[in-house]
Amino acid sequence: MLLGIGMFLFWYLLYPHALSYQEQYQLFLWTGDYFVERIGLPGGFADWLGECFVQFYYIEWLGALLLSSLYVALQRLAARLLPESWWWLSIVPVAFLWWLMGDVNVLLSLLVAIVLALTIACARLSKPLTWVDVIIVPIGYWLIGPVMWLYVMIRACQIGWGHLWSAGWLLAVQLMAYAWLLPQWPLQQVMTGLNYYRIPLHYPQLSGYDKETYELIRMDYLVRNERWDEIVKRAGNYQVRTAFWCNCVNLALSQKRLLADRMFDFYQSGSDALIMPRTRDLTSMLPSAEAFWHLGMVNSALRYMFDTQESILNGRKSGRCTKRIAECMIINGHYQTASKHLDLLKKTLFYRSWAKEMEAMMKDETQINKHSVYGCLRQFRYKENFLYNYEEIDKMMGLLFMNNTGNKMALDYFLAQMLLKGDIRNFQQYLGLAQQYGGYRQMPLGYQDVMRCIQMQGRVSDSPYAKYVQRMTERSSQP
Amino acid sequence: MRRYLYIVINVWLLLACSSEPDNVVKVDQLPEIYPDYIGVTIPADIAPLNFNYVDEEIDRMDVIVRGSNGGEMHVNARWADFDIADWQALIRQNQGGKITFTVCVKKGGRWTQYKDFEIYVSKNCMNEWGLTYRRIKPGYEVGGDIGIYQRDLSTFDEYAILTETVVPGRCFNCHTANRTNPNRITLQMRGEGGGTMILQDGKQTWIETKTDSTKAAGSYSYWHPQGDYVAMAVNSVHQSFFTGRGQRIEVYHKFSNVEVLDTRTNELILSPLLQTEGLEIFPAFSHDGKWLYYSTSKPCRVPAEYEKVKCSICRISFDAEKGTFGEMVDTLLNGPSADKSYVLVRPSYDGRWLMYCVSSRGNFPVSQNDADLWLMDLRTGKSRELKEVNTPQTESFHNWSDNSHWFVFASKREDGMYTKLYLASIDENGRASKPFLLPQRNPRKYYREMMDAYNCPDFTKTKVELDAHKTYRQVFDNKREKVKIR
Numbered sequence: 012m013l014l015g016i017g018m019f020l021f022w023y024l025l026y027p028h029a030l031s032y033q034e035q036y037q038l039f040l041w042t043g044d045y046f047v048e049r050i051g052l053p054g055g056f057a058d059w060l061g062e063c064f065v066q067f068y069y070i071e072w073l074g075a076l077l078l079s080s081l082y083v084a085l086q087r088l089a090a091r092l093l094p095e096s097w098w099w100l101s102i103v104p105v106a107f108l109w110w111l112m113g114d115v116n117v118l119l120s121l122l123v124a125i126v127l128a129l130t131i132a133c134a135r136l137s138k139p140l141t142w143v144d145v146i147i148v149p150i151g152y153w154l155i156g157p158v159m160w161l162y163v164m165i166r167a168c169q170i171g172w173g174h175l176w177s178a179g180w181l182l183a184v185q186l187m188a189y190a191w192l193l194p195q196w197p198l199q200q201v202m203t204g205l206n207y208y209r210i211p212l213h214y215p216q217l218s219g220y221d222k223e224t225y226e227l228i229r230m231d232y233l234v235r236n237e238r239w240d241e242i243v244k245r246a247g248n249y250q251v252r253t254a255f256w257c258n259c260v261n262l263a264l265s266q267k268r269l270l271a272d273r274m275f276d277f278y279q280s281g282s283d284a285l286i287m288p289r290t291r292d293l294t295s296m297l298p299s300a301e302a303f304w305h306l307g308m309v310n311s312a313l314r315y316m317f318d319t320q321e322s323i324l325n326g327r328k329s330g331r332c333t334k335r336i337a338e339c340m341i342i343n344g345h346y347q348t349a350s351k352h353l354d355l356l357k358k359t360l361f362y363r364s365w366a367k368e369m370e371a372m373m374k375d376e377t378q379i380n381k382h383s384v385y386g387c388l389r390q391f392r393y394k395e396n397f398l399y400n401y402e403e404i405d406k407m408m409g410l411l412f413m414n415n416t417g418n419k420m421a422l423d424y425f426l427a428q429m430l431l432k433g434d435i436r437n438f439q440q441y442l443g444l445a446q447q448y449g450g451y452r453q454m455p456l457g458y459q460d461v462m463r464c465i466q467m468q469g470r471v472s473d474s475p476y477a478k479y480v481q482r483m484t485e486r487s488s489q490p
Numbered sequence: 491m492r493r494y495l496y497i498v499i500n501v502w503l504l505l506a507c508s509s510e511p512d513n514v515v516k517v518d519q520l521p522e523i524y525p526d527y528i529g530v531t532i533p534a535d536i537a538p539l540n541f542n543y544v545d546e547e548i549d550r551m552d553v554i555v556r557g558s559n560g561g562e563m564h565v566n567a568r569w570a571d572f573d574i575a576d577w578q579a580l581i582r583q584n585q586g587g588k589i590t591f592t593v594c595v596k597k598g599g600r601w602t603q604y605k606d607f608e609i610y611v612s613k614n615c616m617n618e619w620g621l622t623y624r625r626i627k628p629g630y631e632v633g634g635d636i637g638i639y640q641r642d643l644s645t646f647d648e649y650a651i652l653t654e655t656v657v658p659g660r661c662f663n664c665h666t667a668n669r670t671n672p673n674r675i676t677l678q679m680r681g682e683g684g685g686t687m688i689l690q691d692g693k694q695t696w697i698e699t700k701t702d703s704t705k706a707a708g709s710y711s712y713w714h715p716q717g718d719y720v721a722m723a724v725n726s727v728h729q730s731f732f733t734g735r736g737q738r739i740e741v742y743h744k745f746s747n748v749e750v751l752d753t754r755t756n757e758l759i760l761s762p763l764l765q766t767e768g769l770e771i772f773p774a775f776s777h778d779g780k781w782l783y784y785s786t787s788k789p790c791r792v793p794a795e796y797e798k799v800k801c802s803i804c805r806i807s808f809d810a811e812k813g814t815f816g817e818m819v820d821t822l823l824n825g826p827s828a829d830k831s832y833v834l835v836r837p838s839y840d841g842r843w844l845m846y847c848v849s850s851r852g853n854f855p856v857s858q859n860d861a862d863l864w865l866m867d868l869r870t871g872k873s874r875e876l877k878e879v880n881t882p883q884t885e886s887f888h889n890w891s892d893n894s895h896w897f898v899f900a901s902k903r904e905d906g907m908y909t910k911l912y913l914a915s916i917d918e919n920g921r922a923s924k925p926f927l928l929p930q931r932n933p934r935k936y937y938r939e940m941m942d943a944y945n946c947p948d949f950t951k952t953k954v955e956l957d958a959h960k961t962y963r964q965v966f967d968n969k970r971e972k973v974k975i976r
Binding site (some may be wrong): 396398 | 631653736
C-alpha cells in the first residue's frame with residue numbers, strides 16, 4: 012500500500028513530465044490490425060500491453076495510478092515467489108526497475124514483460140507436470156520476449172537444476188525464431204529483445220533520473236501544455252545550459268511578451284537559442300517546432316515535427332507530432348493528407364474526439380479561417396514562396412513580420428535573433444519597428460540595455476547583454 | 491437446444507449479410523469507385539482489381555463480372571473483393587478481350603444499378619513475378635522506417651527484402667536489378683557503414699566505390715545488359731524547403747558525375763566527358779549496351795539558383811568488349827533551349843522507346859510537382875508527352891517490364907504527397923493505356939492507412955533472394971573492398 016502511494020505520488024507530483032515524454036513517442040491504435048502487427052513479433056504482447064498502459068499517461072493521474080499499480084504487482088509477485096521470511100527482498104526488483112526506468116528509452120513493455128513472467132512463474136508446477144514448459148516456453152517467449160529467461164531461472168530454482176533443460180529449449184526457440192520467422196531482425200536483438208528499449212541495438216543505462224535530462228524533459232512538457240508562466244519561473248531557479256533549454260525559455264518569454272525585456276536575464280546558447288538547426292533525434296527539435304508554429308512558419312513546424320516523428324528509432328508514431336502535422340496540413344489547405352493523419356488519430360482513445368472535430372471543420376473553410384489559432388496562423392504565413400535558409404533565419408523572421416505587422420512574436424524573434432548573432436548595426440536599423448509595431452509603452456528594458464551597451468562600447472558592468480557578448484567572444488576565440 | 495439456436499443465428503447472419511439486389515433502380519451514370527479502374531487495360535497476369543465504392547456510407551455492393559470471351563464472377567460484399575483464382579481464370583480466358591462490370595450499390599436499404607463499365611485485358615502479359623520498390627515516409631531529411639519490398643503482382647502478397655530493422659538508422663536505396671533479373675542487383679547504403687552491395691548469382695559482396703579520384707560513392711545505378719558493368723552517378727544530394735503551400739522540397743545536387751564500375755575487377759571506368767564541371771546524372775544503358783544515356787546540366791550555385799537547373803539528355807557510346815567510352819557526346823534533348831529539364835532516362839528493353847521525365851527545372855523529378863512522363867520513339871527521334879498517364883501532380887520513377895509492353899511509375903496524383911505505383915501498357919504506336927493503381931485486397935483501407943510513399947519501383951522476373959541476416963553482418967563488419975580506377 013505504502014509502495015503504491017509512494018510510486019503514485021512520485022509520478023503524479025514529481026515526474027508527470029516523464030509520463031508525458033513516454034506518451035508522446037507512441038500512438039496506440041484501438042484496432043485489430045495494430046494488435047496483430049504487435050503480436051507478430053516476439054515480446055509483442057508485452058509491447059502491446061505496455062503501449063496500452065502508456066496511452067493513459069495522457070491523463071497524468073491515471074497514468075501514475077496504472078504505473079504504480081504495475082510496480083505494486085511486481086512487488087507482490089516477487090514476494091509470493093520468495094520464501095516468506097525473505098519477503099522484504101521483493102523491494103529489490105522494484106527499486107532496480109524504478110531506477111532503470113530513469114533511462115527515458117526504457118519502454119514500459121520491459122516492466123510488463125517481467126510482471127507477466129512472474130505471473131506465469133507463480134503458477135507452481137508439480138514435478139510430473141514440468142513437461143508443460145515445452146509448450147509454455149515458446150508461447151511465453153512469443154508473448155513477452157527474452158524476459159522469458161527470468162521464468163526459466165525461477166522454475167529452475169523452484170523445481171531444481173534438472174529443469175535447466177528448459178533453458179536449452181528457450182535458446183533453441185530463439186534461434187529457430189531467428190532463422191525462420193525473423194529474417195529482418197539481427198540475432199543480437201532476437202536474443203535480447205526487440206521492443207524493450209526504444210533505440211535498436213542499444214541497451215538501458217543505469218543512469219537513474221539525471222537532473223538535467225529531466226529538467227529539459229519538463230521544459231518541453233511545459234511547452235507542450237503551454238504553461239508559459241511556469242517555464243519562466245523554473246528558468247529563474249535552475250538553468251540547463253543547452254540550446255534546447257533556451258528554445259523553451261525564449262518561447263515562453265515571447266508568449267508572455269517578455270522576450271524583449273528579459274531575454275538576456277537568462278542563459279543564451281548563441282544564435283541557436285531561439286530556433287535550433289535540424290538535429291536527427293526525437294527530442295531536440297520539438298521546442299523549435301513549437302516556436303515555428305507560434306510564429307506562423309507553418310511549413311517549418313510541419314518539417315520539424317515530421318522529422319522528429321521519423322527519428323523515433325523503434326518506428327512508432329507520435330500522438331503529439333501527428334496532431335501537429337495534421338494541424339499544419341489543415342492550415343495549408345492540404346485536406347487530403349490531413350485526413351490521412353486524422354484517420355490515425357481517430358483510432359486512438361485520447362485524440363479521437365479532437366480528430367473528429369477537425370474532420371468536421373475541414374468541410375467548412377470559413378470555420379478554419381475564423382478559428383482563433385488556425386485563422387490567425389493563416390494570416391501570419393509567408394505570402395511569397397522561397398527556400399528556407401537556417402543561416403538567414405533572422406531575415407526570414409523579418410520577412411515574416413513584414414508580411415503581417417500584427418505578428419508581434421515575429422518582430423520579437425527578428426530583433427532577438429539579430430542580438431544573438433551580434434548584428435548590432437541591423438538591430439539599430441530595425442529597432443524603430445519595435446517602437447512602431449511592438450505595442451510597448453516604453454522601450455523594453457532589454458533593448459535599453461543593448462543600446463546602453465552599444466553606447467558604452469560594451470563597458471557596462473551590470474549589462475546582461477554585455478555579458479552575453481563577452482561570453483560569445485570568449486567562446487569564438489577558444490581553439 | 492443451444493446447438494439449434496446457434497445454427498439459426500448463423501443462417502440468419504448469412505442471409506442478412508448476403509442480401510441480393512432487389513427492386514433495383516437503374517441510373518445512367520458510371521459508378522464512383524476507388525481506385526478508378528474504369529476503362530483501364532490490364533495484363534492477364536495481374537492480381538484482382540478489387541475496388542471500393544467512393545461513398546463510404548453504402549451498406550453493400552453487388553458486382554457481376556462477365557468476360558467477352560466467356561466466364562463470369564459474382565461478388566456481394568462491402569467492397570468488390572474478388573477471389574484470386576477465379577479472377578486469374580477469368581482474365582486468362584479473356585486475354586485480348588474485355589471484361590464488363592455491373593455494379594449495384596445498396597444504400598439506405600435501396601439498391602441502385604450503375605452503368606456498366608469495362609476493363610480491357612491486353613493480349614500481352616507482363617511475364618514478371620512482381621515489383622520491387624522502396625517504401626519511405628514522404629518526409630524531409632529523416633527517412634524513418636525505410637524498407638525495400640517486393641510484391642507478387644499476381645496476388646496481394648508483399649515481402650520485405652531489406653528493412654530498417656536490419657540496419658537501424660541507415661539510409662539505403664538505389665536497388666537496381668539488371669533488366670528485371672534479380673540475379674544481378676546493386677544496392678547503396680549511405681552514412682556509417684555505407685557502401686555498395688552487389689548481388690550476383692547469389693553472391694553478396696560489399697564494396698567502397700569512393701576513391702581518391704572520385705568525389706563520392708556511386709548511386710542511381712543502372713546495369714549494362716551483359717551484366718558485367720554498372721553505371722553510377724557520383725554526387726552529393728541535398729534538400730531545401732519552400733515556405734509556400736505548393737511544392738514542399740527542392741532536391742538538388744552540389745556536384746554529379748557519371749562512372750561505370752566493372753563488377754568483374756571492381757574497377758571504375760571514367761571518361762573526361764562524364765566528369766565535367768556540369769552535373770551528369772541518372773545514367774542508363776541502351777538495350778544493346780552500346781550507348782550510355784544520361785542527363786546533364788550546367789553548374790549552378792544551388793540552392794540559390796535552383797530555378798536555373800535545366801537538364802539535357804545526352805548519350806555517349808560504350809564498348810563493352812574493351813570497357814571504354816566513345817569520344818563524342820550526342821545531345822538528344824536540349825533542356826536550356828526548351829527551358830525544361832529532361833531527366834531519368836529509361837530506354838525500353840526492346841530498343842524502341844526512351845521514357846523520361848520533363849519538368850520546369852531540377853534533376854530530381856520526384857520532388858517536382860510538374861514532372862511528367864514523355865516518350866521518345868528511338869526509330870524516329872520524335873518525342874511526345876504521355877498525356878494518357880500524366881496529371882498536374884508528379885509522375886516519375888518509371889521502369890519497363892522485360893518485354894517492354896508494360897511500365898510502372900510513381901505518381902502523387904491522389905494527394906500531392908504520397909507517391910503510389912501505377913501500371914500501364916504501351917502499344918506499337920507508343921500510345922499508353924489508362925494507368926491503374928497497384929491493386930490491393932481492400933484498396934481504400936490499404937492506401938488510407940499506408941503512411942509510406944513508394945519510390946524506385948521496378949519489375950522483377952522472380953522473387954529477390956537477399957539474405958538480410960548476412961547483410962546485417964556485412965554492414966556492421968564494415969569490410970569493404972575498395973575499387974580502383976582503370
